[in-house]
Amino acid sequence: MAGFDDLASERSKAQFDVEEMKVIWAGSRHTLEVSDRISRLVANDPVFRKDTRTMLSRKDLFKNTLRKAAHAWKRIIELRLSEEEAAELRFYVDEPAFMDLHWGMFIPTIKGQGTEEQQQKWLPLAYKMKIIGCYAQTELGHGSNVQGLETTATFDPQTDEFIIHSPTLTSSKWWPGGLGKVSTHAVVYGRLIIDSKDYGVNGFIVQLRSLDDHLPLPGITIGDIGMKFGSGAYNTMDNGVLRFDHVRIPRDQMLMRVSQVTREGKLVQSNVPWQLVYGTMVYVRQKIVSDASCALSRAVCIATRYSAVRRQFGLQSNGIETQVIDYKTQQSRLFPLLASAYAFRFVGEWLKWLYMDVNQRLQASDFSTLPEAHACTAGLKSLTTSATADGIEECRKLCGGHGYLCSSGLPELFAVYIPACTYEGDNIVLLLQVARFLIKTVSQLGSGKEPVGTTVYMGRVEQLMQCHCAVQKGFLELSADLVQAAVAHCQLIVVSKFIEKLQQDIPGKGVKGQLEALCNIYALFILHKHLGDFLSTGCITPKQASLANAQLRSLYSQVRPNAIALVDAFNYTDHYLSSVLGRYDGNVYPKLYEEAWKDPLNDSVVPDGYQEYIQPILKQQLRNARL
Ligand SMILES: CCCCCCCCCCCCCC(=O)SCCNC(=O)CCNC(=O)[C@H](O)C(C)(C)COP(=O)(O)OP(=O)(O)OC[C@H]1O[C@@H](n2cnc3c(N)ncnc32)[C@H](O)[C@@H]1OP(=O)(O)O
Numbered sequence: 001m002a003g004f005d006d007l008a009s010e011r012s013k014a015q016f017d018v019e020e021m022k023v024i025w026a027g028s029r030h031t032l033e034v035s036d037r038i039s040r041l042v043a044n045d046p047v048f049r050k051d052t053r054t055m056l057s058r059k060d061l062f063k064n065t066l067r068k069a070a071h072a073w074k075r076i077i078e079l080r081l082s083e084e085e086a087a088e089l090r091f092y093v094d095e096p097a098f099m100d101l102h103w104g105m106f107i108p109t110i111k112g113q114g115t116e117e118q119q120q121k122w123l124p125l126a127y128k129m130k131i132i133g134c135y136a137q138t139e140l141g142h143g144s145n146v147q148g149l150e151t152t153a154t155f156d157p158q159t160d161e162f163i164i165h166s167p168t169l170t171s172s173k174w175w176p177g178g179l180g181k182v183s184t185h186a187v188v189y190g191r192l193i194i195d196s197k198d199y200g201v202n203g204f205i206v207q208l209r210s211l212d213d214h215l216p217l218p219g220i221t222i223g224d225i226g227m228k229f230g231s232g233a234y235n236t237m238d239n240g241v242l243r244f245d246h247v248r249i250p251r252d253q254m255l256m257r258v259s260q261v262t263r264e265g266k267l268v269q270s271n272v273p274w275q276l277v278y279g280t281m282v283y284v285r286q287k288i289v290s291d292a293s294c295a296l297s298r299a300v301c302i303a304t305r306y307s308a309v310r311r312q313f314g315l316q317s318n319g320i321e322t323q324v325i326d327y328k329t330q331q332s333r334l335f336p337l338l339a340s341a342y343a344f345r346f347v348g349e350w351l352k353w354l355y356m357d358v359n360q361r362l363q364a365s366d367f368s369t370l371p372e373a374h375a376c377t378a379g380l381k382s383l384t385t386s387a388t389a390d391g392i393e394e395c396r397k398l399c400g401g402h403g404y405l406c407s408s409g410l411p412e413l414f415a416v417y418i419p420a421c422t423y424e425g426d427n428i429v430l431l432l433q434v435a436r437f438l439i440k441t442v443s444q445l446g447s448g449k450e451p452v453g454t455t456v457y458m459g460r461v462e463q464l465m466q467c468h469c470a471v472q473k474g475f476l477e478l479s480a481d482l483v484q485a486a487v488a489h490c491q492l493i494v495v496s497k498f499i500e501k502l503q504q505d506i507p508g509k510g511v512k513g514q515l516e517a518l519c520n521i522y523a524l525f526i527l528h529k530h531l532g533d534f535l536s537t538g539c540i541t542p543k544q545a546s547l548a549n550a551q552l553r554s555l556y557s558q559v560r561p562n563a564i565a566l567v568d569a570f571n572y573t574d575h576y577l578s579s580v581l582g583r584y585d586g587n588v589y590p591k592l593y594e595e596a597w598k599d600p601l602n603d604s605v606v607p608d609g610y611q612e613y614i615q616p617i618l619k620q621q622l623r624n625a626r627l
């Protein structure tokens, strides 16, 4: 059978130790063991099946998501899973749901922005899921511009309460995941008003629904915002709308790590920077970078395996056609994506470290690295999600016609992934933040302040001073170019973190060699993509450009025999991939054929509607009626 033999033969060609590469990909032997065990647990549990997801109506889809979430929670309790194992389980269930926001944003917000007492009160409830929370920041009128939010939280000194209110239609909370149908609580961001004075945006814990019958509490209007892009996909999530009509909450439900409101209505600032109110976004952006490597590697795994199974043209001496993976054009589109998946994995690891480091410093009242952490998380979130969204679509095209079938797994992956370019900060808005950070760094160059961390290279580039003078003309005017500069800065981070990874001790036969090839492919591909910029700025000569392209071609040949093993190293189960084209065994055609017959349209041989709409045309009754 074609697919079986092809993938088995590809695997036998690998020139490196795949098991050791799995460890590198996972991050450690321990993480590999956990993710391997939990992914199999999910794959073998029939409740977590997802093959009919794209065919369900919204209501059935959502109910099925609730069923899975409840089952996941039950298994987590029964098996006494650790926090790490539980997070892996939710990851492999692979269905956006209210749980993501509860664990991914609600809890981290209370941890990051709540006082010790507030954490003690709310976290045990949230950890045991006695309450379910979401993150209600974005409004109908404002998402990117957080300082433009309109919801108000007015302090009432008479009752020692805040009055949460939506003064306009555009102040309606709009988008928060988990809000529409499930959450009992939310961290709501609103303007803090004391004695008619506006102190800007802060977070407040607000109960939304009764814990007895799940009905909205008085003064609260709440619902789902409607169908989103694609079938299945992000429609498993109840993104919601929420309005407040003078809803009262106790004073101690304002998150008070950054600033406190006293019983007398006095605002007291802590010694931490006010930007910590934005802290959850930094945390989630960092997570999104690691997630990008998962989504991209998943698409690349499907496209690579299928490219080795698929044959078109080029009849060989043995009478069979050429595997499409052997075409140089296919390699030049696929292998840079394979390299990007690895590159994003390693930059994600580094970003996780950076985030932990900044947190430890914050505990010790050292706030010096916060601006860099913000710039890195914002910029890398933008770069990796844009590249991943484009990469998934490229993988679909790499799979030809079959890539467009839902059973390839790629349409749903694309639909579920693309909002990552928008949520947690629109990618352009985030790059503008990076640009501001870069300009600020450049402006300090002359003052004797040495650039550090990811901007250390700036101290070595003389032209940057002139660059600063040019930007003085107007940030807004030059913003399109500045966004390009921000992307270039982030690309430099990705490449340098890949190189740093290679400097670590990497065990396993041939593993380091493969990673070196992938690192070079990533760097040279970026150079190739932006050749115009490199040449026009005199960074490289035309001769160097052509050498770089020749080197890239030779690297593709080096990676070719290892391609299947390099995607096997992601260690994805067929359940997680949910793709007929990406099956581990390569048994593509019989399964594609089998899948087609499962479509509800094939339940009957003659379709519903035949008698009303097809027969009259065929029998020319419609035409006769007209005549
Ligand atoms: C298990 C876990 C799973 C995780 C996944 C969960 C599922 C995910 C599912 C998806 C869920 C999706 C969920 C969702 O989508 S949740 C909603 C997400 N929303 C956004 O991301 C909104 C984006 N907008 C902003 O962040 C702000 O409005 C920006 C930044 C654009 C402007 O801001 P602002 O209007 O204030 O003006 P400013 O630019 O003068 O900035 C002022 C100063 O502040 C500094 N600054 C700015 N920002 C930060 C920061 N963050 N940390 C530290 N510092 C920061 C900045 O450098 C400047 O410093 P300086 O130059 O003055 O010194």
Ligand SMILES: Cc1cc2nc3c(=O)[nH]c(=O)nc-3n(C[C@H](O)[C@H](O)[C@H](O)COP(=O)(O)OP(=O)(O)OC[C@H]3O[C@@H](n4cnc5c(N)ncnc54)[C@H](O)[C@@H]3O)c2cc1C
Residues within 6 Å of the ligand: 101, 135, 136, 137, 138, 141, 142, 143, 144, 145, 174, 175, 176, 177, 234, 239, 419, 422, 423, 424, 425, 426, 427, 428, 429, 432
């Ligand atoms: C699937 C999904 C889930 C979400 N989940 C949540 C959630 O759980 N909680 C929550 O609070 N929010 C959530 N959001 C909201 C999300 O965070 C916002 O949609 C996002 O921050 C973008 O803001 P916006 O919609 O206001 O875009 P806009 O800012 O209106 O963007 C529109 C266009 O304007 C451009 N633009 C905006 N400002 C500038 C500028 N200064 N300079 C140049 N161009 C600019 C953008 O680049 C974009 O092209 C979610 C969104 C989605 C799609």
